[in-house]
Amino acid sequence: MHDYLIEMLECPVCHSELSWTVTRSLGSRIEEADVRCTTCGAAYPVREGIALFLTPDLPRNDLWEHVDSGLTTYLREHPEVERQLMDVPLADMAPADQFFRALVLEERGMYGQAKTAEQVANAGLYTREYLACSESQFNYVIERLSSSDGPIVDLASGRGALAERLASRLDRSLVVTDFSPRVLRRNRRWLEFLGLYDKVSLLAFDARRTPFKDRAVGTLTTYLGLSNIEEPADLLLELRRIVEGGFLAISHFFPEEDEANAAAIREAGLSPLLFRRSALDHFAAAGWLMELANMCVGESIPTPRSVLLDGAGVDALPVVETVLQWCVLVAS
Ligand SMILES: C[S@@+](CC[C@H](N)C(=O)[O-])C[C@H]1O[C@@H](n2cnc3c(N)ncnc32)[C@H](O)[C@@H]1O
Incomplete structure (x- = not known):
C-alpha cells in the first residue's frame, strides 16, 4: 500500500486512530508494517505490501x-x-x-x-450479450471517471476485471480491495506482470466493516461486487459513511418473476441487491441518492461445468437461463 492512505484509515472495529510502525518501505510504498489501534489494541499487519484490515467478528466465506x-x-x-x-x-x-x-x-x-x-x-x-453488456458498463465507468481525479477505491475487486481496466486506462491512484488476502496476493503478481502495479495499493478488508475514516473516499467503484457480499444488512450504511463523492456500482438485476434463480439467490443470502426494486429500496433506506445509468439487457446462461474436475462450476449464478438487466448504479 502507498503511504498516502495512512491519513484515510482508522480502526475498522472501533473507529479510533491507528499507530503505524513501518518496518520496510520502498519509496512511498509500505511493504511491511505493524499497525495497532490506539484504543482497542487490535493489530493489523502489512505483509508483502498488502494491508490486512480484517476483523475477527464477521462470518466470511472466502x-x-x-x-x-x-x-x-x-x-x-x-x-x-x-x-x-x-x-x-x-x-x-x-x-x-x-x-x-x-x-x-x-x-x-x-x-x-x-x-x-x-x-x-x-x-x-458467457453469452455474447453478457460480455457485451459487461464491456459497455466498464466503458461507461471509465468515461465517467476520466474527467475527475484523486484515488479510486474498488470494492470486492476479486480477480480485478474492473481494477485492471481502471489501472490501465486512467491516470489515477487505485486501491484494490477484497476480503480474501489470497486473491490480493494473486493480484499483486498479476498487476506487476502487466506493469500496472505502481499506481495500485492492495487492502484486505470486509466491505461491511471498512477501515476508512468518515467521508475519506472520493470515488468508490465495484464490478458486481455488491451482489457477491453475503448478509449485506449494514453494507450500504457503512459505504455511505466512508464515501464523500460518488459510488459507481456496476450491477445486474434478475427479473422479479424468475423464481428458480430467486430461490438460489435467497439460499445464498444475496437477495437484497440482486433485484432492482429491492436494491433501490436498500440504497434509499441507507440515505443514498441514486440513478441507474447505461442500462442494457442480455441473456445469461449458467456457466457450463468442468469436464475434468468432477463437474466443478465457475459462477454460482444464474442456475437457469435468464435475462439480466445491467446498469451502473450511480450513487452519491
Ligand atoms: C467475483 S468478484 C466480483 C468481480 C470483481 N469485482 C472484478 O472486477 O473482477 C467478488 C469478490 O467479492 C469478494 N467478497 C465477497 N464478500 C466480500 C465482503 N464481505 N467484503 C469484501 N469482499 C468480499 C469475494 O472474495 C470476491 O473476490
Whole structure:
C-alpha cells in the first residue's frame, strides 16, 4: 500500500486512530508494517505490501481460499487429471476447464498463457450479450471517471476485471480491495506482470466493516461486487459513511418473476441487491441518492461445468437461463 492512505484509515472495529510502525518501505510504498489501534489494541499487519484490515467478528466465506487450495490439492492427488488439464490443446477443452487451466498457469507464474486461456474460456462461459453488456458498463465507468481525479477505491475487486481496466486506462491512484488476502496476493503478481502495479495499493478488508475514516473516499467503484457480499444488512450504511463523492456500482438485476434463480439467490443470502426494486429500496433506506445509468439487457446462461474436475462450476449464478438487466448504479 502507498503511504498516502495512512491519513484515510482508522480502526475498522472501533473507529479510533491507528499507530503505524513501518518496518520496510520502498519509496512511498509500505511493504511491511505493524499497525495497532490506539484504543482497542487490535493489530493489523502489512505483509508483502498488502494491508490486512480484517476483523475477527464477521462470518466470511472466502471462496478464493477454497478454490485455489482445493484445486492445488486435487491436482497433486490426481496427476493424470493434471496432465489432461495442462497438456490437451486449449481449443479442445470445455470452457470451465480452460478457466481452471488459467488459474493453474497463474499459480505457476505463466501469466501470458494464463491470460490467453482466460480470454478463450470467457467466450465459452458467457453469452455474447453478457460480455457485451459487461464491456459497455466498464466503458461507461471509465468515461465517467476520466474527467475527475484523486484515488479510486474498488470494492470486492476479486480477480480485478474492473481494477485492471481502471489501472490501465486512467491516470489515477487505485486501491484494490477484497476480503480474501489470497486473491490480493494473486493480484499483486498479476498487476506487476502487466506493469500496472505502481499506481495500485492492495487492502484486505470486509466491505461491511471498512477501515476508512468518515467521508475519506472520493470515488468508490465495484464490478458486481455488491451482489457477491453475503448478509449485506449494514453494507450500504457503512459505504455511505466512508464515501464523500460518488459510488459507481456496476450491477445486474434478475427479473422479479424468475423464481428458480430467486430461490438460489435467497439460499445464498444475496437477495437484497440482486433485484432492482429491492436494491433501490436498500440504497434509499441507507440515505443514498441514486440513478441507474447505461442500462442494457442480455441473456445469461449458467456457466457450463468442468469436464475434468468432477463437474466443478465457475459462477454460482444464474442456475437457469435468464435475462439480466445491467446498469451502473450511480450513487452519491
Ligand atoms: C467475483 S468478484 C466480483 C468481480 C470483481 N469485482 C472484478 O472486477 O473482477 C467478488 C469478490 O467479492 C469478494 N467478497 C465477497 N464478500 C466480500 C465482503 N464481505 N467484503 C469484501 N469482499 C468480499 C469475494 O472474495 C470476491 O473476490
